[in-house]
Amino acid sequence: MPDHLYGPQEIADRLGVSRERVRQLTLRADWPAPYDRLAMGTVWRIADVEAWIRKHRPHLGEAEAE
Structure with a gap:
């Protein structure tokens, strides 16, 4: 998965x-629009x-950089 995308x-x-x-x-309705729809999802x-x-x-804060 590219480092700028999330899948489910x-x-x-x-x-x-x-x-x-x-x-x-x-x-x-307030969820972000998908970036793309691929064969994998x-x-x-x-x-x-x-x-x-x-x-x-x-309360979940920011994601930690890897």
């Missing part, structure tokens, strides 16, 4: 939720997801 599993890991919960979140820009987290889950 990365989002689940980041939020500490299941992939099913990620699917539910992505149906919300949908991907989002990390910056967009992190902005959503800062607004809606501020």
